[in-house]
Amino acid sequence: MGDEKIRVLVVDDASFMVKAVSEMLSSDPEIEVVGSARNGQEALEMIPDLRPDVITLDVDMPVMDGIRTVRHLMIESPVPVIMLSSLFNDGSITFEALRLGVVDFLPKPSGAISQDIHHAKQQVIDRVKIAASIKIHNIHRARLPHWDALEQLEDRYAFQPLEYIVPVGTTLGGPNTVIRMLSSLPSKLPATMVVVQEISPKIIESFVRKFDEQVPWKVDVAQDGAVLEQGTCYIASNTDTVTIHTDADGQACLRVEDETIDYPLNRLFSSAAEVFESHAIGVLLTGVGDDGAEGFREIRSNAGTTIAQTTNTCVYPNLTEYAIEQGTVDRVVDERDLAREIETFMTSGVVA
Numbered sequence: 001m002g003d004e005k006i007r008v009l010v011v012d013d014a015s016f017m018v019k020a021v022s023e024m025l026s027s028d029p030e031i032e033v034v035g036s037a038r039n040g041q042e043a044l045e046m047i048p049d050l051r052p053d054v055i056t057l058d059v060d061m062p063v064m065d066g067i068r069t070v071r072h073l074m075i076e077s078p079v080p081v082i083m084l085s086s087l088f089n090d091g092s093i094t095f096e097a098l099r100l101g102v103v104d105f106l107p108k109p110s111g112a113i114s115q116d117i118h119h120a121k122q123q124v125i126d127r128v129k130i131a132a133s134i135k136i137h138n139i140h141r142a143r144l145p146h147w148d149a150l151e152q153l154e155d156r157y158a159f160q161p162l163e164y165i166v167p168v169g170t171t172l173g174g175p176n177t178v179i180r181m182l183s184s185l186p187s188k189l190p191a192t193m194v195v196v197q198e199i200s201p202k203i204i205e206s207f208v209r210k211f212d213e214q215v216p217w218k219v220d221v222a223q224d225g226a227v228l229e230q231g232t233c234y235i236a237s238n239t240d241t242v243t244i245h246t247d248a249d250g251q252a253c254l255r256v257e258d259e260t261i262d263y264p265l266n267r268l269f270s271s272a273a274e275v276f277e278s279h280a281i282g283v284l285l286t287g288v289g290d291d292g293a294e295g296f297r298e299i300r301s302n303a304g305t306t307i308a309q310t311t312n313t314c315v316y317p318n319l320t321e322y323a324i325e326q327g328t329v330d331r332v333v334d335e336r337d338l339a340r341e342i343e344t345f346m347t348s349g350v351v352a
Contacts, residue, residue, distance in 0.1 A: 007051065017058070038062075054080045055082070056081075070097065078137070081131075083105040084109070089206050091208075101139040101142075105207075135317070144179075164191040169268060169295070170286055171288050171316070172316060176315075181338045185217070189231075194244070223256060224255060228244070240256050244272045245271065282295065291319065294326075306330045309335050
C-alpha cells in the first residue's frame with residue numbers, strides 16, 4: 001500500500017464504541033478512520049464513496065446486523081472485516097461469522113470485557129494492519145453438507161480404529177479454511193485431527209460448540225490429558241502450547257499448556273511426528289509468519305507426510321510459502337482439494 005494510510009470504516013450502533021474504536025485506531029500513524037456507520041445498511045451505502053481497506057463491524061445492530069452485513073459485503077463489495085462484538089459466547093454468531101470469511105472475531109475492547117485495555121487496543125490495531133494486506137479474492141464462505149446428528153449417529157459413534165493423526169497449523173484466516181476442509185472429509189477415516197489456529201481463547205468454546213453441530217466429525221476444544229479418538233477434531237488457540245504424548249497406557253493424548261510460545265505449530269508437528277511417526281500427515285494452511293516449516297521437517301524425518309495449501313489460494317500466503325521455500329513440503333495442494341488429498345493418502349498410502 002506504499003505510504004498511504006490504511007482506510008478504516010467503523011460500524012457500530014453505540015456512539016461511545018465508535019468513539020473508542022476510532023480513537024484506538026487513529027492513535028496509530030499508519031491508520032486513518034475515514035468514517036463510521038450505525039448499522040450494516042449505512043455501511044453498505046457508504047463503502048462506494050469511502051473505499052475503506054478494512055471494516056470493523058459490530059454484530060448486534062438495528063436495521064441490518066453484522067452477520068447480514070457480511071453476507072452482503074462478500075457478494076457486493078468484498079472488504080476485509082474485523083468483527084468486534086460482546087456476543088462472543090454465542091456459538092451461532094461466532095461460527096457463522098468465521099464461516100462467512102471474516103478475518104477475525106474479537107471481543108469488544110471495552111473495560112467491561114477486557115481487563116487489559118492496552119493489550120486490546122494493540123490487538124485491534126495489529127489485526128487491522130494484517131487485514132489490509134489479505135488476498136480478498138481468496139475469502140469464500142464455507143458451504144456445509146447436510147448433516148443431522150440424530151439421523152446419522154453411526155457416522156460419528158461407530159467404532160473405527162485410530163491409525164493416523166492429522167496435525168493442522170494455521171493463523172489468521174484459518175478457521176474458515178478449516179471449516180471447509182473438515183466438512184468435506186469423511187468422518188470414518190481412521191484418523192484424529194488436531195488444529196492449532198489463531199482464534200481468541202474467549203470465543204473458542206462457543207465456536208467449537210456450533211462447529212460440532214455442523215459436521216459428521218466430532219469437534220472438541222483441545223483439553224490437557226484428552227486421549228485422542230478416531231473421528232474427532234481437537235481445536236486449540238495458538239495462545240496455548242499443544243503437543244502430542246503417550247500416557248501410561250500407551251495411548252496418544254494431548255498436552256495443552258497455558259503458555260504462548262513463538263513457534264506453536266512447530267511444536268505440534270514435531271510431537272505428532274514423534275508419537276505417530278509415518279502415520280502423521282501434517283497440514284499447513286493460510287497464515288502469517290514462518291511457523292511450521294521446522295515441524296514439517298521432523299514429520300518427514302519420521303517418514304510422515306506433509307501437505308501445504310497452495311499460496312495462490314491462501315488469504316495470507318506466508319506460512320505455506322516459507323515451508324515450500326525450505327523444502328519441507330511433500331505436496332502443495334489447492335484449498336479445494338485438501339480433503340481429497342488427505343483421504344487418498346489414508347486409503348492408498350500415497351499422496352494423490
